[in-house]
Amino acid sequence: xxxxxxxxxxxxxxxxxxxxxxxxxxxxxxxxxxxxxxxxxxxxxxxxxxxxxxxxxxxxxxxxxxxxxxxxxxxxxxxxxxxxxxxxxxxxxxxxxxxxxxxxxxxxxxxxxxxxxxxxxxxxxxxxxxxxxxxxxxxxxxxxxxxxxxxxxxxxxxxxxxxxxxxxxxxxxxxxxxxxxxxxxxxxxxxxxxxxxxxxxxxxxxxxxxxxxxxxxxxxxxxxxxxxxxxxxxxxxxxxxxxxxxxxxxxxxxxxxxxxxxxxxxxxxxxxxxxxxxxxxxxxxx
Amino acid sequence: xxxxxxxxxxxxxxxxxxxxxxxxxxxxxxxxxxxxxxxxxxxxxxxxxxxxxxxxxxxxxxxxxxxxxxxxxxxxxxxxxxxxxxxxxxxxxxxxxxxxxxxxxxxxxxxxxxxxxxxxxxxxxxxxxxxxxxxxxxxxxxxxxxxxxxxxxxxxxxxxxxxxxxxxxxxxxxxxxxxxxxxxxxxxxxxxxxxxxxxxxxxxxxxxxxxxxxxxxxxxxxxxxxxxxxxxxxxxxxxxxxxxxxxxxxxxxxxxxxxxxxxxxxxxxxxxxxxxxxxxxxxxxx
Numbered sequence: 001x002x003x004x005x006x007x008x009x010x011x012x013x014x015x016x017x018x019x020x021x022x023x024x025x026x027x028x029x030x031x032x033x034x035x036x037x038x039x040x041x042x043x044x045x046x047x048x049x050x051x052x053x054x055x056x057x058x059x060x061x062x063x064x065x066x067x068x069x070x071x072x073x074x075x076x077x078x079x080x081x082x083x084x085x086x087x088x089x090x091x092x093x094x095x096x097x098x099x100x101x102x103x104x105x106x107x108x109x110x111x112x113x114x115x116x117x118x119x120x121x122x123x124x125x126x127x128x129x130x131x132x133x134x135x136x137x138x139x140x141x142x143x144x145x146x147x148x149x150x151x152x153x154x155x156x157x158x159x160x161x162x163x164x165x166x167x168x169x170x171x172x173x174x175x176x177x178x179x180x181x182x183x184x185x186x187x188x189x190x191x192x193x194x195x196x197x198x199x200x201x202x203x204x205x206x207x208x209x210x211x212x213x214x215x216x217x218x219x220x221x222x223x224x225x226x227x228x229x230x231x232x233x234x235x236x237x238x239x240x241x242x243x244x245x246x247x248x249x250x251x252x253x254x255x256x257x258x259x260x261x262x263x264x265x266x267x268x269x270x271x272x273x274x275x276x277x278x279x280x281x282x283x284x285x286x
Numbered sequence: 287x288x289x290x291x292x293x294x295x296x297x298x299x300x301x302x303x304x305x306x307x308x309x310x311x312x313x314x315x316x317x318x319x320x321x322x323x324x325x326x327x328x329x330x331x332x333x334x335x336x337x338x339x340x341x342x343x344x345x346x347x348x349x350x351x352x353x354x355x356x357x358x359x360x361x362x363x364x365x366x367x368x369x370x371x372x373x374x375x376x377x378x379x380x381x382x383x384x385x386x387x388x389x390x391x392x393x394x395x396x397x398x399x400x401x402x403x404x405x406x407x408x409x410x411x412x413x414x415x416x417x418x419x420x421x422x423x424x425x426x427x428x429x430x431x432x433x434x435x436x437x438x439x440x441x442x443x444x445x446x447x448x449x450x451x452x453x454x455x456x457x458x459x460x461x462x463x464x465x466x467x468x469x470x471x472x473x474x475x476x477x478x479x480x481x482x483x484x485x486x487x488x489x490x491x492x493x494x495x496x497x498x499x500x501x502x503x504x505x506x507x508x509x510x511x512x513x514x515x516x517x518x519x520x521x522x523x524x525x526x527x528x529x530x531x532x533x534x535x536x537x538x539x540x541x542x543x544x545x546x547x548x549x550x551x552x553x554x555x556x557x558x559x560x561x562x563x564x565x566x567x568x569x570x571x572x
Contacts, residue, residue, distance in 0.1 A: 024389070064385060064392035070400055072358060098409050099350060099382050100436040103310070106350035114356055123384050125411040125431060127438025145411060150386040152413025159461065161445040172458070175445065 004118050004141035005189060007090050008213060011057045012239045018230070018277065019270040020092070020215065021052045022246030023061040023078065027069065029251050031258050041066065042074035046081055048250060051263040053086045055270045058119075058242050060092040060215070079115050090118040092215065092242070096145060098123030104133040112137045119143060121193055121215070124176050128184055138187045141213070144180050146205060147173040149195025149218030174204060181209040191215055194233070196224025196243065203232035211235040213242060219269070220248030226269070230276035238277045245269050290404050290427035290475060293376050294499060297343045298525045304516070304563065305556040306378070306501065307338045308532030309347040309364065313355065315537050317544045327352065328360035332367055334536060337549040339372040341556045344405075344528050346378045346501075365401050376404040378501065378528070382431060384409030390419040398423045405429060407479055407501070410462050414470055424473045427499070430466050432491060433459040435481025435504030460490060467495040477501055480519070482510025482529065489518035497521040499528065505555070506534030512555070516562035524563045531555050 012018070025041035034040040049059060059082055066075040079091050093115055097107040111120040111134075119141030122131060134142045147157050156172060163170035173194075180190045194205045196218035205214065216233055218224035226243075233241050249269070253261035298304070311327035320326040335345060345368055352361040365377050379401055383393040397406040397420075405427030408417060420428045433443050442458060449456040459480075466476045480491045482504035491500065502519055504510035512529075519527050535555070539547035 026388075062389055062392075064383075064389045064396065067358075068392040068395040068400065070358065072353075072356065096383075096385050096409075097350075098384065098411075098431075099348075100434065102312075103348055103350045106348075106354040109354040110350065114354065123382075123409050123411050125384075125409050125442055126434050126436060127441030127443070129436050129438035130434075132438075145384075148386065148412050148416075150412060150415050152415035152418075155413030155465070156411055156458070156462070157413070159447040159458065161447055161458070172442070172445065172447070176442070179441070 003139040004090060005213065007088070007118065008057065008141070008242075011088055011090065014088070015054065015057065016274060016277075017055055017057050017270045018239065018241040018243045018273050019056050019266060020058045020060050020242035020244040021048065021056045021249055021266060022094070022217070022244045023048065023059060024065050024246040024250065026065060029254065031254055031256060033256060039074060041069065041071055042077045045078045047259050048262050049078070049082055049086070051259040052249065052266040053082075053089055055263070055266045056089055058090050058092055060094050060242070060244055062246070063093060063095045076115055079117060083116065090141070092119040092121065092141070092143065093117035094121045096121050096123050098126050098130055100126065101129050101133055104130050108134050108137060112140055119191070121145065124179070128179070131184060135187055135189065138189060141189055141191055143191040143193050143213075143215045144176065144184075146176045146180070146192040147194045147198060147201050149197045149222050149224065153195060171201075173201065174208060177205045177208045181212060193217065195222075196229040196233075197222060199225070199228040199232040202229065206233055206235065211237060211240050213240055215242045215244065217244040219243060220245045226272045227276050230273050234277060243273055289425040290376060291499065293374070293404065294343065294427070297374055297376065300374070301340065301343065302560060302563075303341055303343045303556045304525065304527040304529045304559050305342050305552060306344045306346050306528035306530040307334065307342045307535055307552060308380070308503070308530045309334065309345060310351050310532040310536065312351060315540065317540055317542060319542060325360060327355065327357055328363050331364040333545050334548050335364070335368055335372070337545040338535065338552040339368075339375055341549070341552045342375055344376045344378055346380050346528070346530055346532075348532070349379060349381045362401055365403060369402065376427070378405040378407065378427070378429065379403035380407045382407050382409050384412050384416055386412065387415050387419055390416050394420050394423060398426055405477070407431065410465070414465070417470060421473055421475065424475060427475055427477055429477040429479050429499075429501045430462065430470075432462045432466070432478040433480045433484060433487050435483045435508050435510065439481060457487075459487065460494060463491045463494045467498060479503070481508075482515040482519075483508060485511070485514040485518040488515065492519055492521065497523060497526050499526055501528045501530065503530040505529060506531045512558045513562050516559050520563060529559055
């Protein structure tokens, strides 16, 4: 097992939480008293991290929010902060990179050497050789887009492609799931991104990939149902999920109580997920 | 027509060149006398731009090479430099972004407001609503990945999906081409990325999309043949292509003569392309 997957499994065991807290700092939604500060998005993320770290199995900063502002330094600072204060909580950098080998090597450097992320999201459209350079970082996790949570996800991912086992074919996202559970997963470090907004498809993916970690966006603001998500997404061991919530936690309040409110929503979300997880570990009640 | 497409067409007419010069500054390959300078990749790109601007229909910086080094400031500087000194040569930022709407908005800001690129490459795997936010910048160009030049491109793009017009189906990349030539192209600002390494597939795409601009990587270091590429890729007007060359030009020499050698390779490449373009415009000989 890669050390990212090991860290994740340790984290799942120790906190019994599948909640992944997404860090998407939208400057227009920051609490008023932070607006205008040059380090506003770092400060905001730091407060969210401090308020939710004990409830989270992982943090997932979305690089686009930092890049739009030219605030890569603040992204680096928040990842450093998490590593320093909460070393048991892995950081998944959400960047959805996808390019040919020589360029993918540069993106891998960006994610793993510059930002020191523990895992990265990537796009499969360009095929295996566009994923392979990331696999050279064998201790890192790679989450490949499979079935995304947005409505347009169906445009390509829902197309019928040939299947070895079913003459009626399969959806493209199922083909991606099979590739990632099979030949593409050379070092056992792959996971998949599967949206919460299509529970039956989440269920299909889970059947195809065994206990592979699934990063599941789409609950909360995007409308995915927690109970259906956990019922369909959990592995046979009652885990295997990073259920992401960003906006519902980050912007639970726009007042000075945003840390308290963020914690409250994170706690409720963790517990709502936990109630559906089976089998419940002995320490689930702590 | 969007103003990017207009700029591009003006450029094609005025210089009769389909050569797009890719700016992929790999620090390990820079000329010795630049190594170690804090602005080495900006200086290198500036010298390449100066040496090739009159031969190019466009420049295409690859963001990964800058991001790996934390050198976004140098990317910004080189785009500013091109805009200032060579305002008729559009800049295509190669970033292959792909994410849900709210995040795509941030990537659009990054590309068009922060870096002031004239066009951007994007990934279609997440569907139309992941492309739509870029279309709000109606004067910009958007190149959607269709059939990429790498060997693994076939893994997904070559899968057979249903077709309205052919009971045998079509390849996924053909489906993407049809979407981009049809319902996705709301403001007439889309182009496609189609690799030079599969000329017969380039030909299929051209048939499907009319005169749409095609960004064509894969000649030179990647092995695509120029004659076959131009024969199969040009539009009915004898243009419609941005044929990208990066490494063959950038690293034509690792000595102090790299500017001269880069210009020489760019000139040869432009002329090799020009010889195959039909119909030859009256001013082709100048």
